[in-house]
Amino acid sequence: MTKLAMFGGTRTVTAQDADPALICWPVVTDAERAGALRVFDSGQFTSNNTDGEVQLLEREWARYVGTAHCAAVSNGTAAIELALAAAGIEPGAEVLVPAFTFIASAIGPVQRSLRPVFVDIDPVTFCMDPAAAEAAITPRTRAVIVVHLHGLPADMTAFRALADRHGLLLVEDAAQSHAATYQGARTGSLGDIATFSLNVVKNLPTCGEGGLVTTGSAELHRQVELRRQFGEQLQGAKERDYRSRLLAGNEKLSAVQASFARAQLDRLDEYHAARTRNVTAFLDRVGALPGLLTPHTPADRTHAWHILRLRFDVTAMGHAGVEPGAMRAMLHRALRAEGVPVQPYQVVPLPGQPAFRELGHQAEDFPVTCEVIEDSLTLQRWHLNPSSGPVLQRIADAFEKVWGHLDVLGTAAAGQTHRPAWRTAQKAGV
Numbered sequence: 001m002t003k004l005a006m007f008g009g010t011r012t013v014t015a016q017d018a019d020p021a022l023i024c025w026p027v028v029t030d031a032e033r034a035g036a037l038r039v040f041d042s043g044q045f046t047s048n049n050t051d052g053e054v055q056l057l058e059r060e061w062a063r064y065v066g067t068a069h070c071a072a073v074s075n076g077t078a079a080i081e082l083a084l085a086a087a088g089i090e091p092g093a094e095v096l097v098p099a100f101t102f103i104a105s106a107i108g109p110v111q112r113s114l115r116p117v118f119v120d121i122d123p124v125t126f127c128m129d130p131a132a133a134e135a136a137i138t139p140r141t142r143a144v145i146v147v148h149l150h151g152l153p154a155d156m157t158a159f160r161a162l163a164d165r166h167g168l169l170l171v172e173d174a175a176q177s178h179a180a181t182y183q184g185a186r187t188g189s190l191g192d193i194a195t196f197s198l199n200v201v202k203n204l205p206t207c208g209e210g211g212l213v214t215t216g217s218a219e220l221h222r223q224v225e226l227r228r229q230f231g232e233q234l235q236g237a238k239e240r241d242y243r244s245r246l247l248a249g250n251e252k253l254s255a256v257q258a259s260f261a262r263a264q265l266d267r268l269d270e271y272h273a274a275r276t277r278n279v280t281a282f283l284d285r286v287g288a289l290p291g292l293l294t295p296h297t298p299a300d301r302t303h304a305w306h307i308l309r310l311r312f313d314v315t316a317m318g319h320a321g322v323e324p325g326a327m328r329a330m331l332h333r334a335l336r337a338e339g340v341p342v343q344p345y346q347v348v349p350l351p352g353q354p355a356f357r358e359l360g361h362q363a364e365d366f367p368v369t370c371e372v373i374e375d376s377l378t379l380q381r382w383h384l385n386p387s388s389g390p391v392l393q394r395i396a397d398a399f400e401k402v403w404g405h406l407d408v409l410g411t412a413a414a415g416q417t418h419r420p421a422w423r424t425a426q427k428a429g430v
């Protein structure tokens with residue numbers, strides 16, 4: 001058996017395999033360059049021009065998602081804040097947010113002086129658990145923010161029913177799920193209002209920061225438009241009247257960023273198809289390894305494959321009793337040494353973040369989230385590049401090699417004392 005790279009053996013994924021052209025993200029082509037020049041030469045840099053790049057992006061994204069309306073905004077966090085503001089939810093009200101997501105899902109409510117109430121996740125989809133959401137509802141609950149985590153749509157039938165039963169605003173945080181579908185409909189068209197990020201790391205990127213808000217409601221859309229522009233109602237070619245109808249800030253997208261996103265949108269379906277092929281071929285191989293659990297996509301959904309999360313089962317790996325977190329640390333070291341870009345992502349449940357300490361939660365109150373964090377590895381970014389197929393196969397080689405050494409790695413992990421990151425975070429008291 002070949003020696004592990006962490007013990008001085010040969011690295012599986014070489015620098016040549018990981019050629020920047022095959023793994024970089026976003027992929028920049030002449031279409032993006034031409035788009036930027038088009039904006040420079042037009043002199044129309046703001047979002048206020050009729051038929052400017054921003055309006056074109058809004059129309060194209062609304063058509064793509066299948067909603068009547070789309071408003072471009074400055075980033076995905078602002079999009080969440082504006083969606084909640086548009087619905088007029090009063091300060092102090094509660095908003096359900098999954099315990100496992102990027103922190104922005106909870107910061108949107110905080111920016112509106114709303115109280116995020118965290119809800120544990122489903123162990124298979126990694127999205128908010130509808131039954132746990134139901135249990136977290138109080139007379140003060142006004143909205144539920146469902147996150148299609150890692151690119152897999154949440155159980156929207158259950159959340160629609162829950163929102164209707166309790167009169168809640170149903171918000172989709174679709175920052176990770178561009179192009180994913182649920183029962184044939186695209187994410188962004190499934191709730192009352194939905195938010196996307198165009199951050200450079202997302203599946204539909206711009207050259208920096210950006211966001212989109214989609215909705216079928218003309219009134220919610222109008223409110224988002226007002227609130228991204230100082231409360232002003234801009235009306236196409238008409239002169240700006242500088243009358244602020246309500247107190248609001250400035251959360252708009254620029255024309256250069258819109259032009260970049262439009263060029264990316266032209267290739268989104270093609271990239272999405274390539275990603276699905278490449279990722280499926282990779283998961284088919286690593287899914288055959290004992291104890292390695294690949295993401296499950298329910299039959300009524302398609303996955304956008306934003307982040308790849310692989311859970312493992314120490315018992316099926318032949319190391320019953322070893323702490324999953326200790327095993328994860330060992331696998332992480334071994335895979336990194338082989339050149340695999342495993343990366344930690346959200347190492348504590350959101351309610352366990354030092355920033356949320358005053359809400360008084362214990363990370364352990366969210367046991368499924370804790371379990372998933374401890375017994376899974378994540379891969380980010382390389383697979384977003386449509387040409388990453390061959391390097392993903394090399395990564396599968398590396399997993400197979402590491403799995404060939406589970407006896408040594410498992411024994412080493414068994415000798416480690418492991419402290420979950422949320423305990424360290426609590427201790428550090430930053």
Ligand SMILES: *Cc1c(COP(=O)(O)O)cnc(C)c1O
Binds near residue numbers: 078197
């Ligand atoms: C990235 C992300 C956001 C925030 O988007 P930004 O554009 O970075 O502000 C919100 N929610 C989720 C789930 C995200 O992944």
